[in-house]
Amino acid sequence: MKVINSVLxxxxxxxxxYFDAVYQERKYGxxxxxxxxxxxFKGKK
Structure with a gap:
């Protein structure tokens, strides 16, 4: 358990x-x- 905690x-x-990027992608598109x-590109390419 100590090894797992140190890695995390x-x-x-x-x-x-990573999770902040996923959150912002869902929020702002x-x-x-x-x-x-x-x-x-804001529109379709």
């Missing part, structure tokens, strides 16, 4: 960022992103 404690920031350039 060290990765808490990443886990929090998904944008279309061109992953090569990083450009965000």
């Amino acid at each position: 404690r060290s990765h808490t920031g990443l886990i929090r960022l 998904r944008f279309n992103v061109d992953y090569e350039t990083g450009e965000i």
